[in-house]
Amino acid sequence: MKVAIIGVGLIGGSFAKDVKRIYPAAELYGFDANEAHLKKALDLGLIDKKTNYDGLAIMDMVLLAIPVDVLVKELPKILDAAGEDTVVFDAGSTKTLICKVVENHSKRRNFLACHPIAGTEFSGPEAAIENLYDGKTNIICEVEKTAFKLQEKALQLFQAMGMRIRYMNAEAHDKHIAYVSHLSHISSFMLGKTVIEKEKNERDIFDMAGSGFESTVRLAKSSPAMWTPIFEQNKDNVIETLAEYIQNLEHFKKMIEKNDFEGVYSEMNNTNKIKQILNGIPLTK
Amino acid sequence: MKVAIIGVGLIGGSFAKDVKRIYPAAELYGFDANEAHLKKALDLGLIDKKTNYDGLAIMDMVLLAIPVDVLVKELPKILDAAGEDTVVFDAGSTKTLICKVVENHSKRRNFLACHPIAGTEFSGPEAAIENLYDGKTNIICEVEKTAFKLQEKALQLFQAMGMRIRYMNAEAHDKHIAYVSHLSHISSFMLGKTVIEKEKNERDIFDMAGSGFESTVRLAKSSPAMWTPIFEQNKDNVIETLAEYIQNLEHFKKMIEKNDFEGVYSEMNNTNKIKQILNGIPLTK
Incomplete structure (x- = not known):
């Protein structure tokens, strides 16, 4: 089995670790705009080889684990490059725009729109951990638009990784995830900001911070490069939840x-x- | 050594466990308005015996670990009942009003105003855990108003428990703690409320919640009986932080x-x- 990971950070790297455990014979290929990340992923053994667009036609599976603004640009090109039997799936935190950009693509049947609800506040290949997906929910959108055989291939892996599968339409996904994920991130970032601003004038304030503060600001460590395009793509839902x-x-x-x-x-x-x-x-109720 | 714990919940019970470890010969007495908690604390071995106001004169130390509204009513009575060499200290999350209610008390020198920044989102004697205070900060206010020998006795125990000591005036404590603790609790409670309200109409929304949501709403599990009087006593600072x-x-x-x-x-x-x-x-900076 040949698997390509596009974006070898926390999400892609953790995925690679699980694939290696479940299919020891699998060949793992990495593709990343960040050369340093790619080198690190090779050094850490997350991937076996580098690849590029030309190398995708022979893949059984391709995972796109990149920020959602890059994802909407790359996905059509990746599908162009994919083989007849390649299943391409993503891990984007938004789903509506991603599904929309490929709705009329000639290889739409090769794409499975996914959102595994898993992660930590860290990022990059060094942050990759085994079993990140075990017991987590994977939301799959517009499943009926994916070729059945390709669905099956991906689902077999997701189940072996221990994920619970939930099917949902892309609009419902984006609306609900705004409440249980996007809002948490904003509340945490703004809590961090409020306290940091105060600290400028009142030194030693953090000396008083306990585990409760640490827990509520944990998500304020998250990557702005990942989260800014999420808020942009899910703008209307995020504004609504924030207003409430x-x-x-x-x-x-x-x-x-x-x-x-x-x-x-x-x-x-x-x-x-x-x-x-x-x-x-x-x-x- | 004789130590009385007034309020045998998470804070008092965890304190009792540490005292037993550090001073195996110590006799631990419990005092609680909640008879069920008192019985549970005896059953769990957190305390050795029950006591009451009349029993406090023979104590070396008395810890008050009760909600801050009850604390301001009880503290003068506890000091009345304390012996000449008893050091009475509290664990209240507010400090200004607590210091104020005893400022003219004839036994003010027997009181040490403390706030150990430790806890979990759980409560009651079953929630008590060993080493809760290890590595945590204990804020001591108006230390100069406590008899030096009694300060020493308490500090020796706090240090043996692994606590870092910080001295502060009561007003500064209440102002800073509003940022790093009280605001976190409100942001968490309101995040929980916002998502629960949505869930009334949109079922299964929690199926999508990941560890990020869990971390940011953890404090929304906290006890309203403990937190309501904290917000009341620290009203002005809480309103200011909330507005920011x-x-x-x-x-x-x-x-x-x-x-x-x-x-x-x-x-x-x-x-x-x-x-x-x-x-x-x-x-x-």
Whole structure:
């Protein structure tokens, strides 16, 4: 089996590690605009060889794990270069625009639109870890547009990697992911910004930071190059979720201002049910 | 050595575990308005015996680990009951009002105002863990108002528990902690609320939640009974930090609306320095 990884960072590199474990005989090819990353990926043994557009026709699978702005430009070219039996799938955090740019492509049937909900706040080939995808959800969009045999080939690997598969249309994906992923990143970045701004005048403030602060600002370590195009492509949904979040914060602030601490208690108490939700217990509506 | 723990929950119970390890001969007494918690703490071996106000005069140390609204009511009574050589210290997340309620108390010299920056999102005696305080910061306020010998007794224990000591005035404590702790809790609670509200209409949204979401909403599992009085006592600082946070979010939203994605990138890039900050590397100003 020949697998090409386009973008040998955290996502691509971790994927490569799993492929090697599941198919020890697999040949792994890397393709990356960043020569230093490519060299590092070779050194770390994430990939066996370099490749380029001309090398893609012989691949069984091609994973695109690159920022979504580059993805929408590269995907049509990658499909052009793919072989008849190559399945090309992506790992982009947005889905609508990605599906749109190839809707009329002659090799649309070779493409499977994927979003594995996995990652860490780190990036680059050194950040790649084994079993990153184990137990994680992989959202697949417009599955009916992919050739059945090619779907099967990809799904077999995803299942062997331990992923749970969920099917969804691209618009629903982008709307929902804005709440459970994109908003978390913005809330975290702005929390970091607020505290850093304060620290300019009040030194030693971070000496007081505990594990709670660390947990809520963890995502503020994420890569701006990856996240800026995500917010751009999912602009309308991100604005909507941000507006709701700001409204909830304003309401909480007003309750404190008006000394409505029964209201403050009740808001927090209602939100405590996030415990059960995160444990996967269905909510009583 | 005789030590009384008033409030045998996560904070008091974890403290008790460390005292037992450091001073195996210590006798640990518990005092709690919640009889079930007290029984549980006895069953778990966190404390050896129950006690009450009348029992406090013989104690070497008394820790108050109760919600800050109860703390301001109990602290004067506890000091009344304390012996000449008893050092009474607290673990409250606010410091100004707590110091104020005892400023003219005849036994003010027996009190050491403390805030160990440690905890988890869980509560109750079952949540108590060993070494919770190891490597954590303990902020001590108005240290000059405590009898030197009693300071020494408490500090010896704190150091044996592995805590880093920082001295601060109560107003500075309350101002800074609003940024690095109170704001994190509100941002997390409101993030949880925003997503739960959406989920009412859009089922299965949590199926898409990854570890990033889990990390940013972790604090939304915290106890409302503990946090409501903290926000009440630190009302002015909390309102100020919340206003700055909301303003930063509004600004970020406006940049997205105006398609200023260079600005979006630059905001995130500047905030990335939180990596070094969290690693304890001093910022270049």
